Amino acid sequence: MHAMQYRITLPADYDMRIIRNRVATRGQLLDDFPGLGLKAYGIRERGVDGSPVNQYAPFYLWATPEAMNGFLWSAGFRGVVEDFGRPTVEHWLGLAFEPGPAVGEPPRTAVRRSEPLPPGADPATAVERAVAGVRELARSPRVHSAALAVDPRNWELLHFTLLRDPAPGDPVGPGGVPEVGDRFQVLHLSAPALSDLSVGRHW
Template identity: 40%
Template sequence: MIAMQYSFNLPADYDMSIIDRRIVEKGPMLDGFPNLGFKAYLSVRKGEFGSRDNLYAPFYLWQKPEGASDFLCSPGFETLTGSFGWPRVRTWIVWRSEVSSDIAAARFATRDILQTEPYAPLADIRRVESTEAGADLATGALASVFGFEPTIWTRVRFRLWRELPEIDEQTQAYRVGHLSLARP
């Protein structure tokens, strides 16, 4: 599995209702996309949840790499980049993901990106992260995705929630405008 996210930092005076409309109109187009676990259409307004910026930042969980490749090569992604520019697409190899049967009720998301120190014991970190991801559903998360990226050595902790939990200043929180899911 691969986790993927790109983010568009929008001007402070940007009319975020444009993003809200885009999510409503375009969101269902990825429902059932091949190899998609889920796509969370995420946004946040400057000042909301402590965000310093207006953001549009979809997050994907791909069951197979071909899904990510097919999407990035699609006319939909081409249209997106024509509207908002060429984003840096972050990807992480998924260590563990847990998805509740109630995932469709997600209204909020949180994302933490952590740096992995050089020569850190990756097997130990993976074991701890995987245990935490597994425990997330018991604490109210509707989905939990933990992964790592070995080019610049980051780790991601991404969660979907019905209600936003208490967060710290390192955690980026978002509103979920739409959730595209794999076909059953």
């Protein structure tokens, strides 16, 4: 599994209805893209859920690297470049994926949380702890799915959770602690190869 996201920050007075219309008219184009585990069409709106910015930020989980490559060099991504300029594409190695009780329902919220590993931390121990946390988080009834990935260049863990429209501050994190991080509204979910994402740890 490979995780990927690009975050396109828009002007403070940008009309986010433009992005909503974009997703409404084009989102279904990836509903049958081979090798795409899922794509969550996420947005942040300035002043909503504490967001300081307007942002279009799709998040992807790829079942194969070939599928990710196929998208990045396709007409679909070329359209993003033509409309917004070439974005920085963040990507991570997948560590774990867990479907939750709400996996059969459309997710309405996504939470992204980065966790830098301290210089003296043992990465293997930190990863095992994080994998266990993903497994526990995925038991929450509001969770569609939860993923864990790593950037080994910067030694940073990425937690990404899709949720069934929780109210702000709902206790959806491990141990009943609210899941914290950047919150995105999910306008559409394409998940043609969701079943191809290996469940549990990825090694």
